[in-house]
Amino acid sequence: MKFDYGKEGIEITLNSNWKTTIIQPFKQSVIKNPIEAVSDAIKNPVGSPPLKSIVKNLKSIKSVCIAVSDATRPVPTHLILDGLLNELKDYGIQGKKIQILIANGLHRPTNKEELSRILGIVTASDVSIVNHNANDKKSLASLSITDLEDPIYISKFYYESDLKILTGYVEPHFFFGFSGGYKSVIPGLAGAETILANHSAEQIASPFARFGIYKNNPLPDHSSRLAKKIGVDFAINVCINESHEITQVAAGDLELVHKKLVDYQKKYIFKKIKEPFDIVICGNGGYPLDLNLYQAVKSMAIGEMGVKQGGTIISVNECREGVGKGQDKFKEIIFSEMSPEEIYNKILNKELVVPDQWQIQVLTRILMKSEIYVVSNMKEDKIGNIGLKYADTVEIAIEESLKKHGKDARILILPNGPLILPLLT
Numbered sequence: 001m002k003f004d005y006g007k008e009g010i011e012i013t014l015n016s017n018w019k020t021t022i023i024q025p026f027k028q029s030v031i032k033n034p035i036e037a038v039s040d041a042i043k044n045p046v047g048s049p050p051l052k053s054i055v056k057n058l059k060s061i062k063s064v065c066i067a068v069s070d071a072t073r074p075v076p077t078h079l080i081l082d083g084l085l086n087e088l089k090d091y092g093i094q095g096k097k098i099q100i101l102i103a104n105g106l107h108r109p110t111n112k113e114e115l116s117r118i119l120g121i122v123t124a125s126d127v128s129i130v131n132h133n134a135n136d137k138k139s140l141a142s143l144s145i146t147d148l149e150d151p152i153y154i155s156k157f158y159y160e161s162d163l164k165i166l167t168g169y170v171e172p173h174f175f176f177g178f179s180g181g182y183k184s185v186i187p188g189l190a191g192a193e194t195i196l197a198n199h200s201a202e203q204i205a206s207p208f209a210r211f212g213i214y215k216n217n218p219l220p221d222h223s224s225r226l227a228k229k230i231g232v233d234f235a236i237n238v239c240i241n242e243s244h245e246i247t248q249v250a251a252g253d254l255e256l257v258h259k260k261l262v263d264y265q266k267k268y269i270f271k272k273i274k275e276p277f278d279i280v281i282c283g284n285g286g287y288p289l290d291l292n293l294y295q296a297v298k299s300m301a302i303g304e305m306g307v308k309q310g311g312t313i314i315s316v317n318e319c320r321e322g323v324g325k326g327q328d329k330f331k332e333i334i335f336s337e338m339s340p341e342e343i344y345n346k347i348l349n350k351e352l353v354v355p356d357q358w359q360i361q362v363l364t365r366i367l368m369k370s371e372i373y374v375v376s377n378m379k380e381d382k383i384g385n386i387g388l389k390y391a392d393t394v395e396i397a398i399e400e401s402l403k404k405h406g407k408d409a410r411i412l413i414l415p416n417g418p419l420i421l422p423l424l425t
Contacts, residue, residue: 003394003415004242004286006318006377012281012394012413018402020411021277025242025419026268034076034246038083038236045252046260051165051234055091058162064088064097065161067184068168070104071114072288072295074244075169078120080236084165085122099128101157103168103188106134106195106355108326114288130157134192143230153191154230166235166254170261172269172418174301174362175204176223177214180237181258185227192355198222199358201347211305211421212269214262224255237261242285242416270423276308278409279401281394283316285417290317292324293334293376293383294356297363299417304366306412306422311370312401316394319376323384330356334384340364343386371404373397 001022002009014020031037042051055061066084068077081100088094100119102110109131110118119129132155133139141159143152158164168188170180187195203209203218214220235254238246239261248264250257280303284290289298296317303313323331333343333352344364346352364386366372373389375397380390391397402409412422 001413001415003316003413004283004290004417005316006290006320007287009286010316010394017407018398018411019408020413022413022415023271023420023422025416028241028247028268030241030245030247031249034079034238034249035082035086037246037249038080038251039087041236041249041251042084042087045234046250047256048234048252051087051251052091054233055093055163061093061162062097063099063161064093064163064165065099065101065158066165066167067101067103067158067189068118069184069188070102070107071110071118072107072291073169073179074285074288075167075238075240076244076246077118077167078122079246080167080238081119081122084167084236085127095126096128099130099157099161101155101189102129102131103184104132104134105187105190106192109133132157132189134187134190134195137191140191152226152230153194154185155189158185158189159230164231164233166232167237169238169240170258170265171239172211172265172421174211174298174418175209175358176219177208177210177212177217178220178258178262178265180261181254182220182223182227185230185232186223194226196353196355201350201357201361204358204361205348211301211418212266227254239264242419269419269421271420272425273306273412273422274425276424277306277311277412278308278405279312279314279398279411280307280414280422281314281316281398281411282414283417285419287318287320289417290319292321292327293317293319293374293378294324294327294330294359296374296376297359300366300372301362302414302418302421303372304369305424306414307370309369312373312404313366313370314373314375314391314394314397314401316375319378322378322382327356329354330359331384333360334363334386334388337385340367340387344368373400
């Protein structure tokens, strides 16, 4: 069978004696002309005046900021930009008035090769392009808002622009419930301190901070409260399938756009299972989501949803960047020789407060439930010493797991990342 992995995928040979269940995404209709669909959505928005009316009401526009997803996200941003920039050009807005801001959050800066993939034919000669840096205080505005956390740090490029436009995509997220929406602002465009407040140990520990859960989830609640104060003039979000093709487009009021696409997602993302499995094989859906081990934790959280207590998760992610460029604290902790329990408790007790702690918090939570094999391009000595296990191939990982669980062990295979999630009924 084919399994999403890197840019090309890998083949897994299944033994007919293995008791396997394969769950793949439900079929979705693809939009044949996505650029036209983006333009139509801009002209016919949800809960908002058309973008043209917003531009007219602003009268004088010296700067437009368009926030876009960074290199770790598979959203076809270039298609959104084609439709959006054509619209802005029709309104007399083009060139260096337009600033495209890469919403890196605390991720490393997006490099030139990745910018080419994200932006398509749009270049720095056409518009201004800026990498958001959450640790660069000079590029951040500090906002004092009495009824919220004080201060809030947000990109000056975004906050000081006359017209603020967000783009992104909506799919299940392992602690935000769903990506897209206000997540593009916080953590996407926020300063490190504001991101740490949003991704605090207490909030990550919430039972509602899970894949596909939006109501009562403290992270999007916190993000939306802050983002409403910061301001969003217009939003364009999409949904995509396993081939990263656009299946839905919505534009207009950010909150209503996000709700519309979340409601759409809920029809397709869950597959009910009657009981947990002994072994779950899962990935992030291939490149760029499986870029590194840091991002691969998300796939392990998918496995957590379907594996039994004491079971085995086989995480299948290329990890062409290794642990992850710029993820120094994450790397330091996975090589700390501490037990998962010790790390998890240190984070909850605030003895360990560092960037990337949320990824470690989720990883150690899963390690306390099940063992995890890592199948990737990484070498065995690169995956840390806090409990992750190494296997050269998926087949070897399965055979090793069967030694623990027996030949009749039930195996769940999820080859397409977060586009389909097991839901225990």
